[in-house]
Amino acid sequence: MDKMPGWADAVLVPLITLILAAILSALVIIGIGEDPVAAFKLMVDGALMRSSGWGYTLYYATNFIFTGLAVAVAFHARLFNIGGEGQAMIGGLGVALACLYIPWPNWYVALVGATVSAAIFGALWALIPAYLQAKRGSHIVITTIMFNFIAAALLNYVLVNILRPQGAMDPATARFPEATKLPTFQDMFSTAETAMFRGAPANVTFFLAIAMCLVVWLLIWRTKLGYEIRAFGQSESAAKYAGISPVKITVVAMLISGGLAGMMALNTTMGEAERLVMNATEGAGFIGIAVALMGRSHPLGVLLAALLFGFLYQGGAELALWTNIPRELIVVIQALVILFTGALDNMVRMPLEKLFLASRRKA
Amino acid sequence: MDFATLLQVLDSTVRLATPLLLACLAGLFSERAGIFDIGLEGKMLAAAFFSAAIAAITGDVWMGLGAGILASLALSVLHGLASITFRGNQLISGVAINFLAAGLTVLIAQDWFSQGGRTPSLIGAGRFEAITLPGVEAMAGIPLIGPIYAELISGHSILVYVAFAMVPLTWWLLYRTRFGLRLRAVGEAPEAVDTAGISVVGLRYVAVGICGVLCGIAGAYLATALQAGFVKDMTAGRGFIALAALIFAKWRPWYALYACLLFGLLQAVALRYQNIDLGAFVVPVQFMDALPYILTVVILAGFVGKAIPPRAGGEPYVKER
Numbered sequence: 001m002d003k004m005p006g007w008a009d010a011v012l013v014p015l016i017t018l019i020l021a022a023i024l025s026a027l028v029i030i031g032i033g034e035d036p037v038a039a040f041k042l043m044v045d046g047a048l049m050r051s052s053g054w055g056y057t058l059y060y061a062t063n064f065i066f067t068g069l070a071v072a073v074a075f076h077a078r079l080f081n082i083g084g085e086g087q088a089m090i091g092g093l094g095v096a097l098a099c100l101y102i103p104w105p106n107w108y109v110a111l112v113g114a115t116v117s118a119a120i121f122g123a124l125w126a127l128i129p130a131y132l133q134a135k136r137g138s139h140i141v142i143t144t145i146m147f148n149f150i151a152a153a154l155l156n157y158v159l160v161n162i163l164r165p166q167g168a169m170d171p172a173t174a175r176f177p178e179a180t181k182l183p184t185f186q187d188m189f190s191t192a193e194t195a196m197f198r199g200a201p202a203n204v205t206f207f208l209a210i211a212m213c214l215v216v217w218l219l220i221w222r223t224k225l226g227y228e229i230r231a232f233g234q235s236e237s238a239a240k241y242a243g244i245s246p247v248k249i250t251v252v253a254m255l256i257s258g259g260l261a262g263m264m265a266l267n268t269t270m271g272e273a274e275r276l277v278m279n280a281t282e283g284a285g286f287i288g289i290a291v292a293l294m295g296r297s298h299p300l301g302v303l304l305a306a307l308l309f310g311f312l313y314q315g316g317a318e319l320a321l322w323t324n325i326p327r328e329l330i331v332v333i334q335a336l337v338i339l340f341t342g343a344l345d346n347m348v349r350m351p352l353e354k355l356f357l358a359s360r361r362k363a
Numbered sequence: 364m365d366f367a368t369l370l371q372v373l374d375s376t377v378r379l380a381t382p383l384l385l386a387c388l389a390g391l392f393s394e395r396a397g398i399f400d401i402g403l404e405g406k407m408l409a410a411a412f413f414s415a416a417i418a419a420i421t422g423d424v425w426m427g428l429g430a431g432i433l434a435s436l437a438l439s440v441l442h443g444l445a446s447i448t449f450r451g452n453q454l455i456s457g458v459a460i461n462f463l464a465a466g467l468t469v470l471i472a473q474d475w476f477s478q479g480g481r482t483p484s485l486i487g488a489g490r491f492e493a494i495t496l497p498g499v500e501a502m503a504g505i506p507l508i509g510p511i512y513a514e515l516i517s518g519h520s521i522l523v524y525v526a527f528a529m530v531p532l533t534w535w536l537l538y539r540t541r542f543g544l545r546l547r548a549v550g551e552a553p554e555a556v557d558t559a560g561i562s563v564v565g566l567r568y569v570a571v572g573i574c575g576v577l578c579g580i581a582g583a584y585l586a587t588a589l590q591a592g593f594v595k596d597m598t599a600g601r602g603f604i605a606l607a608a609l610i611f612a613k614w615r616p617w618y619a620l621y622a623c624l625l626f627g628l629l630q631a632v633a634l635r636y637q638n639i640d641l642g643a644f645v646v647p648v649q650f651m652d653a654l655p656y657i658l659t660v661v662i663l664a665g666f667v668g669k670a671i672p673p674r675a676g677g678e679p680y681v682k683e684r
Binding site: 028031032033080082128132136137138139141142143145146147149150153154156157160161286289293324325326328329330331332333334335336338339342343344345346347350 | 401452453459461466467469470603607647653659664665672
């Protein structure tokens with residue numbers, strides 16, 4: 001018998017952890033002498049009350065959907081892919097190479113090509129840690145951390161020494177050709193009378209991210225491969241007994257995970273900057289961890305958590321603009337979410353389970 | 364390369380290896396007791412900030428050191444709570460601690476000093492000054508040994524000597540005391556330790572606590588000795604390089620010293636020379652930056668001697684009933 005009904009596990013636990021994180025964040029804001037209610041109002045105003053605010057919120061959310069899905073797929077196979085950041089960096093390289101060196105006729109063909117390229121580059125960056133975990137038993141968490149640093153050094157080298165246009169000072173590629181420019185929300189939703197999402201970076205990749213949520217859901221719960229991934233994650237020995245190859249599942253799950261993380265670069269590189277810059281990922285790979293934990297590794301949960309973090313990111317930028325609260329507040333909130341949903345999960349869960357058991361005994 | 368340059372590079376190797384060594388030994392205590400710790404970075408960062416902040420406010424670097432150790436210990440207790448008491452995922456807890464430190468240090472620095480997330484520069488007694496060992500004058504005349512003694516061995520801050528002294532101390536503690544035997548046992552077979560009537564939880568908390576103290580010293584060294592004040596994200600991945608060194612050393616104290624010196628040397632060389640021209644080809648500085656991580660992956664892959672972590676590492680201990 002389950003200790004808790006399913007809805008409590010799926011809704012109540014994340015909700016309580018969220019409230020705990022919110023209370024602690026409020027205490028932090030009070031601690032630095034600001035008003036948490038006013039701060040929250042400012043965040044809502046900046047992120048949700050204007051269409052341009054939504055444009056930023058959804059732009060950030062797009063990043064977090066990709067990286068959140070990446071971490072979630074790996075979680076299903078009980079692999080902790082901490083390397084989303086590095087995979088997204090290398091995915092960005094894939095996007096840049098595809099955009100710069102292939103003459104695309106128009107943006108949607110370019111998007112398909114760049115997506116494939118980004119996913120392949122990201123997946124390949126996850127391949128070595130995956131192979132080493134599967135074949136040599138090297139701990140994937142450590143190897144993916146190392147690969148984040150190696151990716152940063154590699155990207156730095158490529159941008160400074162190879163892809164930087166002659167005479168340019170900053171380590172970045174040339175601007176992508178006009179044909180690869182993705183339509184932004186402003187292009188798509190503005191009418192002749194009213195401009196919507198003015199100046200906001202949200203673009204068509206948001207819909208790609210939504211589509212990937214659906215694809216991941218289908219993959220995990222409606223395909224043989226997804227079943228094998230979940231079975232492997234639940235019990236490696238049982239999966240082995242059922243004829244599922246641990247090596248294959250580890251490698252395939254990590255390739256999918258890396259590919260999803262790599263696709264994040266479409267949004268920042270092709271959608272927003274229109275060139276590859278050094279710090280294109282902006283830590284989104286790590287926020288994917290918080291998003292996947294909070295969304296309980298379910299695509300719908302990931303989508304909702306990504307929207308929440310998109311809101312926090314945009315709201316945090318507003319706070320930094322108008323108050324004395326630096327953007328790092330969001331890093332603190334992110335840490336609290338990871339702490340409560342991931343590491344201190346049992347602190348919330350144990351009392352709840354007791355509560356449910358007690359109430360059941362009475363009935 | 365002439366002798367003076369070589370001495371300078373080695374001198375800066377010692378300086379740069381010190382925080383790595385302290386953090387590496389910190390991780391060694393924790394991981395030998397079966398608690399994975401990827402939060403070394405965060406603990407160092409928190410200690411760096413609080414040591415610099417308190418040293419700046421009080422003007423006393425020793426108060427700063429104390430504050431740094433306390434801050435690092437607080438995060439250690441959090442890690443212990445998550446991974447020992449509530450049997451949570453140790454890796455996720457470490458990730459959370461890294462972010463918590465990265466965010467809170469800047470947030471508090473901005474609130475206290477309003478200098479864009481940094482502390483004021485430390486001066487005078489707010490810093491650990493270099494100490495000159497006795498006999499530098501007397502040995503100055505001796506060729507080779509005189510300059511080596513003056514440049515390389517003398518003239519560091521007290522924390523450098525503390526860090527190097529920690530290596531034999533750690534070795535002695537781990538391999539020559541009852542506590543060390545139990546600590547190693549709890550990382551390999553906690554059920555055996557439990558059967559012997561020794562508290563697994565207690566031992567692991569002590570190990571995590573030692574880890575906190577050492578990370579605290581490492582962070583304080585960064586902000587009050589190596590540099591004069593705290594700047595945002597000043598640990599710059601040193602916690603992870605220390606972690607890499609720990610794996611490189613296969614969780615053994617003396618090898619930890621060698622690994623940290625090697626990685627310190629790589630940092631010192633990368634700092635001094637941008638791109639290294641070997642004649643046939645040029646080694647880019649980015650490669651030097653990435654080398655510790657690449658070496659660690661190679662070691663982890665087991666192509667050059669396999670690195671096997673403590674057997675019970677990462678697993679919360681649940682008493683059998």
